[in-house]
Amino acid sequence: MTAETFVPLVDDTRPTARTRFEHALHALLGDYFEAFPVWATATGYHLVDDRWGDMTDEGRRRRIEILRRHQGTFESLPDGELSAGERIDRSIVLEMIDQLRFDEEILREARWDPLVYVYVLGSGFFGLLAREYGPWAHRGNAFLHRVRGIPHVLEAARAELVGLPGRPVSLLHTETAAAQIGGIGDLIDEGMAEATRRAEAGEEPGLPEALQQTALPAKAALAAFREALDSEIRERAVGEGRLGPELFGQKLRHTLSSDLGHEELRERAWHEYREVRAEMVRLSRELWPSLVPDRPMPDRGGAAETDQDVDSAIVRGVLDAIAQEHRQPHELLEWCQAEVARIEDFCRGRSLIGLPDEPLRITWTPVFMRAYGRAFLDSPGPLDRGQSSYFWITPPDESGAPEDVESYLREDNDRMLRLLCIHEGVPGHYLQLAWSNRSPSLVRSIFSNGMFAEGWAVYVTQVMMDLGYDADDPALMLTHWKFYLRAVTNAIMDVEIHAGSMDEQAAMDLMVKGGFQEPDEARAKWLRARLTSTQLCTYYLGSLEMWDMEVAARHRAATAAGAGADVVPSQRIVGGLGETPGFDYRKHLESVISHGSPAIKWVARILADGA
Numbered sequence: 001m002t003a004e005t006f007v008p009l010v011d012d013t014r015p016t017a018r019t020r021f022e023h024a025l026h027a028l029l030g031d032y033f034e035a036f037p038v039w040a041t042a043t044g045y046h047l048v049d050d051r052w053g054d055m056t057d058e059g060r061r062r063r064i065e066i067l068r069r070h071q072g073t074f075e076s077l078p079d080g081e082l083s084a085g086e087r088i089d090r091s092i093v094l095e096m097i098d099q100l101r102f103d104e105e106i107l108r109e110a111r112w113d114p115l116v117y118v119y120v121l122g123s124g125f126f127g128l129l130a131r132e133y134g135p136w137a138h139r140g141n142a143f144l145h146r147v148r149g150i151p152h153v154l155e156a157a158r159a160e161l162v163g164l165p166g167r168p169v170s171l172l173h174t175e176t177a178a179a180q181i182g183g184i185g186d187l188i189d190e191g192m193a194e195a196t197r198r199a200e201a202g203e204e205p206g207l208p209e210a211l212q213q214t215a216l217p218a219k220a221a222l223a224a225f226r227e228a229l230d231s232e233i234r235e236r237a238v239g240e241g242r243l244g245p246e247l248f249g250q251k252l253r254h255t256l257s258s259d260l261g262h263e264e265l266r267e268r269a270w271h272e273y274r275e276v277r278a279e280m281v282r283l284s285r286e287l288w289p290s291l292v293p294d295r296p297m298p299d300r301g302g303a304a305e306t307d308q309d310v311d312s313a314i315v316r317g318v319l320d321a322i323a324q325e326h327r328q329p330h331e332l333l334e335w336c337q338a339e340v341a342r343i344e345d346f347c348r349g350r351s352l353i354g355l356p357d358e359p360l361r362i363t364w365t366p367v368f369m370r371a372y373g374r375a376f377l378d379s380p381g382p383l384d385r386g387q388s389s390y391f392w393i394t395p396p397d398e399s400g401a402p403e404d405v406e407s408y409l410r411e412d413n414d415r416m417l418r419l420l421c422i423h424e425g426v427p428g429h430y431l432q433l434a435w436s437n438r439s440p441s442l443v444r445s446i447f448s449n450g451m452f453a454e455g456w457a458v459y460v461t462q463v464m465m466d467l468g469y470d471a472d473d474p475a476l477m478l479t480h481w482k483f484y485l486r487a488v489t490n491a492i493m494d495v496e497i498h499a500g501s502m503d504e505q506a507a508m509d510l511m512v513k514g515g516f517q518e519p520d521e522a523r524a525k526w527l528r529a530r531l532t533s534t535q536l537c538t539y540y541l542g543s544l545e546m547w548d549m550e551v552a553a554r555h556r557a558a559t560a561a562g563a564g565a566d567v568v569p570s571q572r573i574v575g576g577l578g579e580t581p582g583f584d585y586r587k588h589l590e591s592v593i594s595h596g597s598p599a600i601k602w603v604a605r606i607l608a609d610g611a
Contacts, residue, residue, distance in 0.1 A: 001135075003210075004477075006049075006050035006145050008046065008047045008049065008050075008138060008139060008142075009134060009135055009137055009138035010046045010047070010134040010135075010138055012045070012047060013044050013045055013046065013383040013384070014026060014030075014045065014383065014442075015166070015442065016383070016410065019081075019082075019083075019086065020077065020081050020082075020223075020264065021077060021081075021082055021089070021090065021182050022072060023027065023085075024070075024073050024077060025089075025093070025172070025442065026072045026441065027070070028073075028074075028093070029446070029462050031066045031070065032047055032066075033045045033047075034048060035053060035054075035059075035062070035063045035066060037049070037051040037053055037124075038052065038053065038054050038120055038124040039206075041124065041127040041128065041381075042123065042127050042330060042335060042434055043194070043381035043382060043383055043384075043446055044133065044380065044381035044382060044383025044384030044385075045381075045383055046133065048057065049128060049138070049139070049142035050125075050141070050142045050145035050146060051119070051145070051146070051149070052146065052149045052153050053120070053155060054156075054563070055110060055117070055120075055153055055156035055160060056159070056160065056533075057092040057160065058102055058166050060108075060110075062467075063100075063104055064101065064104050064105060067097050067100055067101050067104070068101075070088070071094065071098075071101075074090050074093050074094055074097070075094065077090060078449060080134070080522045087442060088151065088598075088602055088605070088606070089441055089444065091348075091441040091602070092439035092443050092444065092446065092447055092598050092599070092602060093209055094445055095105060095254075095257055095599070096255070096447045097575075102250065102251070102254055104191050105546050106250065107164060107247070107251060108164055109162055110157075110160050110161075111161065111162065111163060111164050111167075111169075112161070112163050112169045112170055112173070112175050112241060113163060113169075113173045113227060113241060114157070114161055114169070114173055114177035114233065115173050115180070115371070115531065116223075117153065117154065117157040117177070117196060117367055118177050118180050118183075118184065118462070119368065119369075120153070121150065121153065121184045121368070122183060122184055122187060122366060122367075122368030122369065124146055124370075125143065125146060125184070125187040125188065125190075125191060125365055125370075125372065126187060126252065127552065128142055128143045128146070128191070129143070129190060129191055129194060130378075130388070130547045131380060131384060131388055132387070133380075133384050133387055134181060134483060134581040136140075136202065136203045136204060137204055138196050140194070140198065140203075140207050140400075141207065142189075142320060143195075144207065144210055144211055144214060145190045145213075147188060147211065147214045147215060147218045148214045149220070149293070149507070150184075150218040150221050150222065151217055151218065151220075151221040153346065154221045154224070154225040155489070157225065158225065158228050158232075158233070159554075160416070161233050161298075162236065164234060164273070168236060168237065168238050168239065169233060169236055169237040169238075169240050170237060170239060170240060170241030171234070171237040171239055171240070171530060172238075172239070172240040172241060172527075172530055173237075173241050174229055174233055174234050174237040175229075175234075175529070176184075176371050176531060177229055178226060179366065179572055180368055180369065180370070180371055181222060181225065181226050182226075183366060183367025183368035183370075184221070184368060185219055185222055185228050186245060186366075186367055187216055187366070187368070187373070188218060188219065191467065192208065192211050192212065192215060195207045195208045195322035195551050196208045196210050199318055201577060203516065206492045207239070209601065222603040227435070230275070231270055231410075233334075233473075236325065236393045237316045239532045240531065240584035241530065242497060242498050242533075243498040243499070243533050244260070244498070244499070245498075245499040245500075247422060248262060248495075248498040248533060248534065249261060249499065250498045251534050252265075252534045252537065253536075255450065255451065255534040255535065255537070255538065255547065256534075256537065256538070256541060256599075257449060257451070257543075257599030257600075257601060258599075258601070259539070262495045262499045263535070264493060265537060265541065266327075266491075266493060266495045266496070266499075268541075268544075269488050269491040269492045269495070270492065271486065272320065272488045272540070272573065273470055273488050273489065273492065273514070275573045276481055276484060276485045277311075277315075277485065277514070278489060278574055279481055280315050280478060280481045280482065280485070280516075281311040281314060281315055282482070283315045283474070283477060283478045284315040284318040284478060285297070285314060286474070287474060287475060287478060288314060288317065289324065291318050291321040291475065292317050292318060292321050295317070296335060296418050297314060297317075298310050298313040298314055298317070306562055307550050310518075312513065312574060315516055316516055317450040318475075319478070319479075319480065319482065319516050322413060322478070322479060323410035323411070323413045323417055323518070324410075324411040324413075324476050325413055325414045325415070326409040326410060326412070326414055327414065327417070328409070329395055329396055329405070331410070332393055332395070333362050333363065333364070333393065333394060335414075335417065336362050336391070336393065336417060336420070336421050337362050337373050339417060339418055339421040340360065340362070340391075340421050340425045340426055341391055341420060342367070343418075343422060343425065343426045343427075343464075344426050345428060345470070346464075346469055350467060351586060352427070352467065352585065352589070353427050353431065353586055353590060354435075355426065355431065356389065356431055356434035356435070357386075357387045358386060358388070358389060358434050358533075359382070359387075359389070360388070360390075360391060360425065360430050361388050361389070361390050361391070361453070362391045362393065363390060363391075363392060363393075364393060364394070364395050365392035365393060365394040365395075366392070368602050369392065369394075370394050370529070371527065372528060372532065373394065373524075373528055373554045374394045374412065374521070374524060375391070375392060375393050375394065375420055375424050376390075376391075376392040377390070377392070377424045377425070377428070377429035377430055377433065378390040378392060378423070379390055379429070379430065379433035379434070379436075379437070380437065380444035381446075382436070382437045382439075382442065382486040383446075385437070389430045389433065389434070391421075391424050391425055391430065396408035396409065396520075404520050406522045407518040407519050407520035407521070407571070408518070408521070409521060410518050411477075411517060411518035412521075413468055415473070415475060415476050415479040416479055418470065418476060418478075418481075419461055419479060419480055420483075422460070422461045422464055422469075423440075423457045423458070423459075423461050423483075424457070427460050427464070428456070428460055428461065429453060429457050430458075430462075432453060432456045432593050432597070433448075433597070435590075435593040435594060436448065436597040437591065438487065439595060441595065441596055443595065443596075443598075444595055444596025444598045445596040445597065447596070447598070448596065449597055449598055449600070450535060450538050451537075451538040451542040451545070451599065452539060452541075452542065452597045452599065452600050452603070453538075453542075453597055454535075454538040454539045454542045454599060455538065455541070455542015455543045455544075455545055455546045456538070456542070456546060456592070457539075457546060458484065458487050458539050458540070458542065458546075459541035459542070459543040459546035459550075459566060459574075460546075460589070461480065461483070461484075462480070462543070462575040463575070463585070464575055465477055465480050465575065466575050466576060466577070467585070480515075482515070482516055482544075484574070485515050485516070485518065486515060486560060487515065487539035487540045488515075488540050488545065489510055489511055489515045490525070490529070490537070490539055490540065490542040491536060491537045491538040491539070491541065493507055493510065493511075493525070493526075493536065494529060494533065494535075494536040494537045494589045495537070497529050497530060498509040498533045498534075502562065504526060507522070507525075507529070508523075508526065511525060513524075535568065542600065544573060544574070545600040545601075545604070546592070546600065547571065547574050548589055548604070549603065549607060550577070550606070551571075551577070552586060552604070552608065553588050553591075553607060554577065554580040554583045554584065555568055556598055556608075557580055557581065557582035557583040557584075558580050558581050558583070559584060561581040561582030562581075563580075563581040567580060568580055591607060
């Protein structure tokens, strides 16, 4: 089946609509999937797997019109015809439409950020190869058609990447896209290799030749786009794409689904930064004699030294000792697989939370995603049931300087990897998103909120520490506070870079001197913080909102048990709440993640109402 016309060999995975609200949602999703076919593939709707979205300005105008039309439909639904759950879901849909209109009408990243196109192409191919959601006859030929469409996508990219008034094409994003675009060719080669392997087994024997022929103009288009990034696009590119306070504030409101301003966020994060560092100093003073037995603990030795200098030297000395215990690059994947299994055993032994059955694969991060971070969780979409999740780890660049590789491994040392396996795996992203996909509300699983997912992963890592995971290793708790401090400094940098004027030296001082990170990790985060905006705030603020929900649940449980809400202690920093009469951790954790992944405020409302 290698004809010009693609014929899907899978069914429509949307559930049958019954209520008036569900019919409106069904219609919205139909138009939305047509407009964003790569997102549709990731979500588990596969009737448009052969397509790319229209990246032209005309396509953008059509998407805006679609959003306006559906916005009117949902606003006109009578409250009396909606259930309580549907009224919440309507609010979530309207917030989502508002955010998409902001993206299309105001932010317009496709005009000034070449990485948009690299991400779309990479995601579009990866989604077809990574999961066996349908027969190869469907996925392989969808892959062929998407390869065939590359020249059109990149032609639109070259026409669109001209900047906006007051917002030129970003030079930083251009240079990064030029470095990452080769990963798209790698994915094409991966698809061709898979087609050959399948053909040898008797599946779609004509597909390898068709792909070979189609890949030639596609790779030529990729090479021409790479050249354009280095020439015509670069010539009109300047700066780093920083948003500025007004645009950052607007985007932050949509990302957080909150009216919290960046000034208040900055103030809260700096306060938390000081409190976490104080706790790290306390722990480090306790750990110094056992972890650094060959040296005296630093003390005031001269007029130039301050108490803060001494405290930082103590923490850094202990963390340096911890960092010496690390894997080698070739050991990382297997080590993390074993650690996830160990964490699952802990959760079963404590009956802490229901574990997912969906398979988890731990692999290296695809090249097209490596500029965005060191570790990721890529889960199947809500309409794809039983498919694999991917825990991606970005490998160190072993072609670089040996000291940079060592810096990478020191940062992601054995104890940090344990925390990373909790955060990305169990009971973090992998578990939470598996639960999210089971939600009976399609709205709350499909239109997921990033702050919910990131907040959960940071929050539940602290829960694991409080419940005694590896409690016989106090160095793990210190490493945990360093990991949490990274979430805090992420938020500070996000605000200070995009709503302020933070430069590289200030950022490196914040991360390395203030947050005790290794230089290699800090350099990677400095890049990521400028390439993205508002996302780095979600870890810290999301975790605080998760703790607010837990405290509220403890108050309700204590009151119902006759003990009174005042038995719940106040927090200086997150966690450490101990036992509360009537409060059951498993019940609470599962109640939080059983409603999909909407903005946290909606789950808080549901739990408060007892729904």
